[in-house]
Amino acid sequence: MYHAIVRSIIRTAFRTLSQGKNADLNRILQLFSSKAMFSFSGDHALGGQRQGTTDIRKWFERFQRIFPAIHFKVDRILVSGWPWNTLVTTFFTVQAPLPDGWTYQNEGLQVLRICWGKITEDHLFEDTSRLQDALSCLEKHGLQEAGMPPL
Template sequence: MYHRIVASKVRATFDEISAGRWEAMVDGMAPRFTYRFYGEHALSGERHTTAALRLWWQRSLRLLPNTTFQVEDVVVSGWPWSTKVATRVRVSAPLPDGTRYENVFMQFIAMRWARITEVHTLEDTVVLQRALDALAAAGVAEAHAEPITDASAEHRAAVG
């Protein structure tokens, strides 16, 4: 029963994100967490603060507005004090040239007492890089920006 509840919550969270409401995901993070998106591009990097994670979500949805997430698989193991979740999710978003960004990513999520302590996202980075290159070619400079990190979020907060 517990595993079914967690899987349902994961699916509901992706539905919320698809509707542009990503804040619930950030609110679900534990006080100490790791959020890692693999690759070397504007969406990659590792974050440990909610400030950096919020900036990352804002950038993600600026680059790929109207993104939808279709959860294909959720696997849950463990108990409330040590829960592991694996997902396979199809992601889709319109691009400025009229084509669509279509990709699949896998996530490993660790939770402790209903709070997320780790998220590791593996996406086909070649497909993602092509989409970011198309955005940059369309004049979206942020598509080739440096990844958002805790340090860049702190710097941004200090500057105002």
């Protein structure tokens, strides 16, 4: 039963993020412990590692500005462990329209560690070549933040 509840929470979080610029970040951030570690693979505007909900919020705010109409589809969620040490692996696909008429599409993997209902670690992995192409397109069309270094 516990694992089903965790899967439901993860699906709801991805549905919330799929609201793009209208997503309620507080709903997402309340899932994190105050000292959580968050990382996104790659050396680009969304890449890098940050710690604590203040820095994680800054990442999500940038994410919303870069991809205001993003959509996630959760393909599979694997949950193991107990409430004091839960490991969650989520396989997802993502797409977002780009200003040149192309649609950014990618596959991703998220690995979470949850302790007593709070995310303590969140690691995101996508094909960074596809993501970099999308970020370059956005920058060429005037979204300078898409070409900035990681926060």
